[in-house]
Amino acid sequence: MTEPTDKWHDLLHRLAMGEVVDWDTQDINSQAEASIVEQLKSIEAIQRVFATQKAEPTTVKQRTEAKLFEWGHLHVVEKLGEGAYGEVYRAFDPILNRDVALKLLKPDQLATFHSKLFIEEAQRIARVRNRHVLAIHGAGVNQARAGFWSDLIVGNTLAGQVSMTLGDLLQVASSMSHALGAVHQAGLVHGDVKAANVMKDQNDQLVLMDFGAGLESGTEHASNHSIGSPMLMAPELFQQQPKSPATDMYALGCLLFYLASGQYPVKGENILDIVAAHQQQKYLKLLTLRPDLPASMSQLIQQLIAPQAADRPTAFEVNKRVEDIINEPARLKKRRLLLGIMGSLLVGMLLASTGLYFANVERQKAVLEQQKAQTVNDFLHEILGSSFNLGTGREVRVADMLALAATNAKNDFKDQPKILANLTTTLGQSFQNLQMMEQSQDQLLKSLSLHQTLYGDDHPDTLQVKLLLSRTEESMGNYQASGDLCQSVITQSQSKPQLKKTLQSAEVLCAIVKTSLAEYAEAEAVLSRLIAEAEQAAKPTNHLYLALMAQSQNHFNRSDFAAAVDAAQKAIETIRQVKNFKATNLLAANNQLAVALSSQGKYAEAEPIMVEQLELSEQYYGVNNMGYLQMLINLGANLQSQGKLTAAVKIQEQSVSLIESLKGSSDRMTLSSQMNLANTYVSLNRLEEGEQLMRDVLKVSTNVLGPDRMETFMLQYNLGELLNNTGRFNESLSLSQQSLPQMQTTLGDAHLVTLLTQDNMAVSFTGIQQHQQALAYFKTVLQGLESGFGQDNPYYLLVKGHQVDGLIQAGEIEQAAGMQQQLIEVQRRVLGETHEQVLQAEVKLKGLLTDLQNQ
Known part of the structure; x- marks a missing residue:
């Protein structure tokens, strides 16, 4: 049984986290407990006001960006997007000393009725204070245009995201139940919960946006307000019943259904098809579309889209159910x-x-x-x-x-x-x-x-x-x-x-x-x-x-x-x-x-x-166990390869410490984890730390495991790469030439490490201006990679890029441009048209073509 003190501490913690508390469900057994509840309600009211306020530096930023125009005291910098009635801009607020999002009514929508609705939207949102709901800072009419300004959320909406993992679905369900709980507690209905109105910011926090379809809960105007997304509209809305918290919960269920399966629970090409599907209760079953999800998650989503509003859980109930699903395992x-x-x-x-x-x-x-x-x-x-x-x-x-x-x-x-x-x-x-x-x-x-x-x-x-x-x-x-x-x-x-x-x-x-x-x-x-x-x-x-x-x-x-x-x-x-x-x-x-x-x-x-x-x-194992540590090492290496270096170095430093305590400094797993950590140090430009660790580990690997072991070969390759990257080409070439014969004998000519070591040699030859040797090695390595692994692998792309650089250094600009074009074609196929590496490669190609024209 929960101790009374623990109960109050739990409630206080939930308030501090911005969660919604259903006070009617709290057990109150004495006048003293009733007094505590009243105090907690006061804290909740204060928290609502200040939950989204953040301390800002008091110094005024010096803005150098060009202004599009001014709207009131705001300096409008760039247009971010637009909808049917409004346009959204990034603006600088000199009073708040921060960038904000400014939403303005379109110039051709200046009727008094539309301006009034626009200001009412701002007033509705401003009544809600929750970390998962967009924070409004002010509203008004300037230069005959109605508008309001809010937090600028940098990130992406959930539009287009499907087949989410259980963890991601639980995050959406938890965040949006908190958001809708706050909306409903403020006496409002959102009215248009959908993927495009949920933004994930740079800290992976989800924020509910756009109350343009929102209403006063229970108002007589609700039945005449038809703004919303038909695929996410509850059945009662097609019967001209008013919007309500239950219709928001239905929309949340549809959103989760879509994010899980890529489909909505009802199918239809038009409104009539959707209405017919509701009337005949032809609903898809999430369990058949996503059998991998726990039954408890599928059941929650199906209950949210129940045909009868009374059968749908409230936002508070969803929040509790999500907590149970998270803690259940x-x-x-x-x-x-x-x-x-x-x-x-x-x-x-x-x-x-x-x-x-x-x-x-x-x-x-x-x-x-x-x-x-x-x-x-x-x-x-x-x-x-x-x-x-x-x-x-x-x-x-x-x-x-x-x-x-x-x-x-x-x-x-x-x-x-x-x-x-x-x-x-x-x-x-x-x-x-x-x-x-x-x-x-x-x-x-x-x-x-x-x-x-x-x-x-x-x-x-x-x-x-x-x-x-x-x-x-x-x-x-x-x-x-x-x-x-x-x-x-x-x-x-x-x-x-x-x-x-x-x-x-x-x-x-x-x-x-x-x-x-x-x-x-x-x-x-x-x-x-x-x-x-x-x-x-x-x-x-x-x-x-x-x-x-x-x-x-x-x-x-x-x-x-x-x-x-x-x-x-x-x-x-x-x-x-x-x-x-x-x-x-x-x-x-x-x-x-x-x-x-x-x-x-x-x-x-x-x-x-x-x-x-x-x-x-x-x-299964606990953390002080080699099975756990092996997986920790693998995850660290994966994050490093993705460029998530801060997360990678944290995991790798943890794994090195744990392995040394369990296996000692000369064990092969210790050496492998230290090698990964050294590479991450180098990627973080901590070159001296990375090189020293790499040399120390190579010495131990050579002496303890032997000169013909994979760990030793990998360390020799990585050290050679580091030496090339820091301009010590002769030293790198000497190391590669010493290690290559042993690699060829032990691993074979077609092994990846053997080929990459020859790539190191080619880069070294380029660095010391021996271009013919460099280009010959590049050709050999690329043929080996294409034959053994195909073009669609990261190592082929790496060496192809080195080959282009070698051709440029050799003065073969026309050939380099041709090779760069080939590289871009492979990158587009492997990485996608808009990947950063593709864009950088395209810029490089333009430079080469310009150089050719100027010759």
């Missing part, structure tokens, strides 16, 4: 996660003894093994089902309970080695699923020793433990140990038909190790065979999922990103069809897909996937 997800992992552990234990059936032992022994497994199940159930052992005052994570189970197991089963063998296997696998590899390795080594002692080295259950340990060793970068283990399993299972699945798992693991050792062709041969065999069986299995994931990673390491995306998508489709699949497997597949998309240059497509997976990984 948090504890429920955690509970489901605990139950899901508990269930997977129990099933895992019950299946652990099935190897005994393969060994054809007597039935009685199998029954005894099942009983031992049940003992382990009971133990885990007790541990996972009780949080009191871990103390109070913090949320209990699965990892905490597994650590407790590992500690208690030593004492609880020290005289029962067979049960302890099963338990350590389960704990090792569970720690592995949580990306806690050191703990997994510790448990699985104990399990392997117990299994070898109890059952022998070639027993089916012992082989399963070897496979688990091999996967953990590979994740830790111990490739030799991992390869030895999986090869041992292959040798011991390939002559036993009953162990076919064990053999397949071992072959996948060995292929993963080969990929990590850059033996790509050997890995692909094994994986292609295993995938073909599994697809012929036409039954999705975990083995097929693992093989597809391994293939995706192999393609990725070979820089074949399109194939990596395809394999990751197939892995996602496969794992979804596997009965009782692990949530962590789906998480890993989505992460693999997002990383591959980013490497294709599809950063915007990958970002929402990464954000969602990061949130899930925090719930």
Whole structure:
């Protein structure tokens, strides 16, 4: 039960945030509480007046922009747009010392009636004070033109935005319910809630605009006021009933329906079609158009567009429903996660003894093994089902309970080695699923020793433990140990038909190790065979999922990103069809897909996937975990590539700090995250910091991982690029020439890093005026990129731009202009006609053509 003090604090917080409070629903149990409510109402009234007022500097700005004209005290600077009756301008208000938006009635609409309506619009808006409603500063008539001025909102409307994510839909629903709650509380109806009247500003805050169709709530003139958008008009408005708060809520429901699906709930080419659809109640169902949305969200939108006004929720009720939808997953997800992992552990234990059936032992022994497994199940159930052992005052994570189970197991089963063998296997696998590899390795080594002692080295259950340990060793970068283990399993299972699945798992693991050792062709041969065999069986299995994931990673390491995306998508489709699949497997597949998309240059497509997976990984793993950190690193790299540098550097600095605390300064993930951070420093023009960090990381990578590792090659390429960008061409060329032979030997001539290193060399040759060598390298690199990746990738565009610069430096202006035209054509296709890079490239082409004319 909520404490009284908490209740008042909650209400005060909501008022401070500009939210609407329904005072009629508050429980008042005494005169003292009634007095507190009256005080809060006074605070609300004050807040309404001052909510949108912001402190401004007292110094007067010096304006250098030319004025179009003056309107009263306002200096009108530029026209922003116009509607049927009004024109909108940007103006400077010397009194407020800020830019404002000025809306003027059109010169041909100067009738007294229209001017009166125009001023009334300003008066209506001015009565509403809410951070999600446009703030009006004043109104009047000057130079025979009626007008009002308001906050200047810099941003874009929601017009044209469709297929919004759940998060974006919730933002619209929350912001507009707050806005409409304030409008309705002021005794008004907006009258034209639609996408074009909702603006998203530069801070991603949504603001409700344009009260031109608004009315006094309940006025007798409402039925005669027909301004509005037919597709968003409530059924009662077509029956000449007055506008009301309920008609605004219907319009909000239509807006959300459209933003979610790209369609309105009723279809019609004209008013008569729309009226007929309402009369026949032919409404589209959002659930069929967006089955991915939670039922609670779809239900809310459908209730907003209910045919009967009385059945629609109020703005206050929508706000509460949105809060419930936002908060609904948090504890429920955690509970489901605990139950899901508990269930997977129990099933895992019950299946652990099935190897005994393969060994054809007597039935009685199998029954005894099942009983031992049940003992382990009971133990885990007790541990996972009780949080009191871990103390109070913090949320209990699965990892905490597994650590407790590992500690208690030593004492609880020290005289029962067979049960302890099963338990350590389960704990090792569970720690592995949580990306806690050191703990997994510790448990699985104990399990392997117990299994070898109890059952022998070639027993089916012992082989399963070897496979688990091999996967953990590979994740830790111990490739030799991992390869030895999986090869041992292959040798011991390939002559036993009953162990076919064990053999397949071992072959996948060995292929993963080969990929990590850059033996790509050997890995692909094994994986292609295993995938073909599994697809012929036409039954999705975990083995097929693992093989597809391994293939995706192999393609990725070979820089074949399109194939990596395809394999990751197939892995996602496969794992979804596997009965009782692990949530962590789906998480890993989505992460693999997002990383591959980013490497294709599809950063915007990958970002929402990464954000969602990061949130899930925090719930599954916690933040001090390698699984979470890997996704944090990926998101930081994605943001960096999109140019969102401030957000990227914050995430990357966080990831470096966390990884160093968990893995130390010489771990490969630490080095990768430091490399990303160094690149972001450089992009932020923090060149000295970026270069020093890059050199430090390169030294550690070379000494610890080796000169022939991918991390080392990437660092050498990035450092060479930095040296070129700072004009140290000879130093960059020397570094590239030293590293290129090793890259060609290890990665091959067609690998992306090999090609980009040669691009560095070409830029260096350009810088030292050796143009023929530069142009030869540019040609080689572009041919390799086009052959391996096609033209529609960011690396091709990068090198093409370098080639144009090289031609310009060589004095080949005509050829440079031709190449620039080719570059623009590719950019338009990939980036779009209005992308900033396209516009800059077009300006550059004009300059080249001008130079040609002047020659």
